[in-house]
Amino acid sequence: MLNRRDFLRVVGIGSAGAAAGFALAELNAPNPARLIPYLIPPEDIIPGVANWYASVCRQCGAGCGIVVKVMEGRAKKIEGNPIHPISKGGLCARGQAGLQVLYNPGRIKNPLRRIGERGKGEFQEITWEEGLTILSKNLKELRDRGEGDGLYLLTSPISGHLKLLLKNFMNAYGSSKYFAYELINYENLRFANNITFGQNSLPHYDIENTNLLLSFGADFLTTWISPVNYSYAYGHMRQGRPGLRGKVIQVEPRLSLTGANADEWVAVKPGTEGLLALAIAYEIVEGGYYKGEDRGKWLAALERFTPRDVAKVTEVAEERIIGIAREFSKTKPSLAIGGENVSSYENGVSNLVAINILNYLAGNNIGISGGIIPNRDIEKSSFIPVNSLMQDASKGKIKTLILYDTNPVFTTPGAVKVEGQLKNIPLIVSLSSFMDETTLLSDLILPTHTYLEDWGDNFTEPSVGYPVATIMQPAVNPVFNTKSVGDIFIHLARNLAGVFQKEIPWTDFGAYLQASWKMVYNKHKDMKEIRETTFEEFWNNLLSKGGWWKEESQAGKKVYISVNKITPYLPKGPASFDGDDKDYPFYLTLYPHSSYMDGRGANLPWLQELPDAMTSVVWGTWIEMNPERATTMGIKEGDVIEVESPFGKIYAPVCLYAGQRPDTISIPIGQGHKFYGKYAEGRGANPLDLLPFKVDERTGAVSHNSTKVKITKTNSPGRLVKMAGWTKELGRDIVQTITPEEFQVKEG
Amino acid sequence: MAGFLDRLLERFKIYREPGYYKRYDYWWAMVVDLDRCTGCGACVTACQAENNTPVVGEEESGKGRVLNWMRIERYVEGEYPDVKVKFIPVFCAHCDKAPCEVACPVYATYHNQDGLNVQVYNRCVGTFTCATYCPYDVRRFNWFTYKDKGSFESPLDEQLNPDVTVRTMGVMEKCTFCIQRIVAAKDRAKDENRKVRDGEVIPACVQSCPSKALTFGDLNDPNSQVSKLAGLPAEPYYLRESGSKLAKISKNPRAYRLLEDLNAAPTIIYLKRVMKGSSTIGHE
C-alpha cells in the first residue's frame, strides 16, 4: 500500500497542490498568501526538500522521458529520466532549457482580444469566460449556417490522447479540417519508407549496434528525429562494446556536428546525394555483393549510375564511391540513413528511397540488430502541405482557424506569403503560450499551459524497437492565467452542448486522460507485462515511472524490394535549384539550428547564450562560408554580406568555416524573429525569407534546399559574437587522439 | 563546546602532516571520454541550470564576459575537404597543485578535504589573480551583479536553485563539481553511517550528457568507475605530486591529462579520441 507521501509524489503536484490548498496561480501578483502555506507546511511539501516528477520533454518530437525537480512548488531542474528507454537519463540542451519555457517573461499571461488593426499587436486582456464565449459563439454560428467544415484546426504534429481528443472534437463539430504542420518534418522519410519497406512510419535505426554507419546528411546528434537517443547509441557504438568500435561516414556538403564526429567526410555536391547512393548501389550489385535472383534486373535499373559517371556529377572520386560500396557491403552489420539535408531537396523522397535500398542490397540490413528495425504502422499523419492550406485560405474556405503550437508565418518559405493569405480568414484563434509571429495576427488569443504545467501523453515514433508511451504530468501549478489546451476543447464542447456532451463528457483533460488510460488498461490487463491488479495501481506506477513500455526486441522482419516497383521513385538527376548558375553562383543549404530548431527555441536565453557547437557563435545569425572562397572575394570573417536569391534578401555576418564547400553557403534556421519575446525579437535574420515555394510533390513537404544565391559584401555594421578564439592547437596537444589501428591493438 | 573544538582541531591536524592527502575522505575526479563526446553542449546548459549562472546577453558576451562554468572547445584542423573538427569539454580540473590557490591573497580559493578546489565567495575580493594563474582559463568573474541587470527577470528567478548562491559583483566563480550534490550525498551517507557509493554523486553536466561521455567518482576507491576508466592502480596518489605523469601509471592507453607538463596535477582525466591519421604525441 502506498503511504500518502508516495502517493502524492506519483500523482503529481497538479493534484497535490490543489489538495494541499495553496495555489501559486498568480506568482506575479504581490500576494502575501504565497508565503502563508509554509507557516503551516502542507504534509508533502518540506521546504528545502525536492520532489521529482516524471514527465515528457516537448521541446521536439523525440519524446524524451524527463524528471522535474520541484521545490516549494517551483520547478528547479529538468533531467533525463534514467529508466526511460528514449532518453536513457540524458537530455539535450533544449530539453534542459524547458524551465525557461515555463518561466519565460514573454509568456502570454491572460486571454487577449484584438482591439486594433490585425497585426498591429494591440490587444485587450479579457477573462477566460469572455474568451471562451467569443469562440463558442462563433463556432455555434458557423455550424448553424451549415459551414461547419469552415473550422480549421492547425497544430504541431502531436501524438497521444490529446490528438484523439482534438479529432473527436472536430468530428463532433462536423469538420474534417484538422491538420498538422511543421517545417522540419519526416513526411518524405515516411513516404520513402513506405515505398521501400512497406511501412509508412519511422523505423528504429539501430545505430547502437552497427559497425558501419553511412549517413547522408543526417545530423542525428543534434536535431534529426531523436537526437538524445541517437547520441546514446552513438556513444555505445564507439566505446560501449569492448574490442569493437563502429565507424561513421558522413555524406553532406556542409560538415555538421555529426559530420565532425564521423571518421570520414564526403563533401558531396548539393543535390546529388541520391545519385551518389545509386552509384554505391550499382557497385554493390555489380561487384557481386548483392546475391538476389533479380540481380540482373537491379543492374539494368541502375546502369545509368556507374561510379564513373556519377563521380563527375557528385564531385566524389570514382575510387571513393567504389571503396565506400565495398566497405558498406563487407562490414556487417552496416546501416545507411538519409537525413534532413537530403530530404529537403525538391526530390527528397527519391533521395531517401535511393539511400534506403542500400540497406537492402548490401545484405539486407533490415530487421536485424545494427540495421533498420521497422516499426509498427502508425496512424496516418495529419500533415498538411502549406500550399493547400493557403489555397483554402485564399478561396475563403477557412472561416475560423484555430492554431495550436505552430507558427507558420515564421516557419514557411518567404514566397508562401502566409501573412497575406491569413487576411482572408474572418477569425483566427491562437492557442499559444507565446506571442509569436502567427499569434500576433490572431483575433483571439487563449494562452495555453506549457508542458510542465499540463497533462498529456506521448506515443513515441520511431521509438526504440518496441512501443514506448510517456506520460506528461503537471510538475507545477500554472504560473500564469493559462489553460490546458485539452481543457479549452472540453470547455468548448460543454458550451456547444448537444452531441458534444456524448462525445466529450469529461470535466477536464486530466480526467479524460485517466479515463482513456483506464480503457487501455482494461483492454490489455491480461498481458503478462501488466502485473498491476487494479487500475489505480497501474496508473500510479505509470506516473512514477513516467510511462509504459514493453522492452522486447522486435522480431526481425525481412523485406523484399521489387525493382520494378521501386524504379519510378529513384532520382533521375540532381535536385533542381531556382536561380541560374551565372547570376546566382552559390548553393544555399539551410539547417535547423541545434538549439533553436525551427525557431521555437530562440526565446530561451540559455540557448541564445549557448555557443553554437561548430562556430561558437551566440545571440545571432551567421553565414558559413569556405575560407578560401571568401578570401578570393575579399570577404573577411565578421563582414556583413547580402545574400540574395530570386525571392528575397537577407543580411548577416560571415563566419569562415573550412567544413563548407566552396560553392555552397549555409545558414542556420531559427533566428530573425519579428515577434517572440525580448530574447528573440530583432535578432539575426530568417533565411527562410530567401526561399521559393517548393515542395516534394509526393508529400507536400517544404524543400528548404531549393535555391541558389549570390552574395555581396556590404559595409553594414553587424556583429558576430563568437566565444572561441583561435581554432588551432598550435602544437599544444590539447585534444589528443590515437588511430583506430592503435586503438584496436592496445584495447582489442 | 571546548570538547567540540578539540575534536575539530584534532580532525584537521591530519591536514597539516606530509602525505595528508592520502587520508582525504574522497578524491573526486572526472573522466571525459573524447571518443564519446560529440560536442553537443547539453552539459553546458545543464551546468547553467544547476548553478544559477546568469545569462549576460549579447553585449557582455561580445566582451568575453560570459559566465558559463564549462565550455566546449573546438579545434579545426586541415583545409577543405580534409577537415577534422575535434571537441573537448573544459571545466575546472580541481588541480592538486592548483596555481590559482597560491595566487589568492585572501585565501578565497583553497583545497578542501575532498580534494576539491573550492571558492569562498564571501572572502573573494576580486583581485582576478587566480584567473590569471589558472592555466585552463576556467575562472569567471562577475563584472556586475547580473541579477540586477535583469538576468533573472521575473519569473525566470523562480527557477533559481536554492542550494546554490546567486553571486554578486566583484566575485570570482568557477566549476565546483556541483559541490551541493556532493554535500547532499555525503549527508545522506552519514545518516546511514556509510561512505558515499560509487555513482551516487552525479554532477549536472554528467547527468545530462546524452552520449555518456562524462563519468564522475572517487579516485580513492579503486573499484569506482572513474578509477577503472582511467586505468589506475589502487592508491594512485602519485598523481597528486607535481611532475607526475599519468601515462606512467595508467593502464588505459587513451588516458591523458590536459597540459600535464604544466604540473598543476589536474584531476580531470581525458580519454583520447580515436581518429584516423592523427597525432599520438603525449603517450609513451
Ligand code: SF4
Ligand atoms: S531530443 Fe532534446 S528537445 Fe527533443 S525531446 Fe529529447 S530532450 Fe527534448
Ligand code: SF4
Ligand atoms: S583548473 Fe584552474 S581554477 Fe581549477 S583548480 Fe586548476 S588552476 Fe584552479
Ligand code: SF4
Ligand atoms: S553533453 Fe556530453 S557529448 Fe555533449 S558536449 Fe557535453 S560531454 Fe560532450
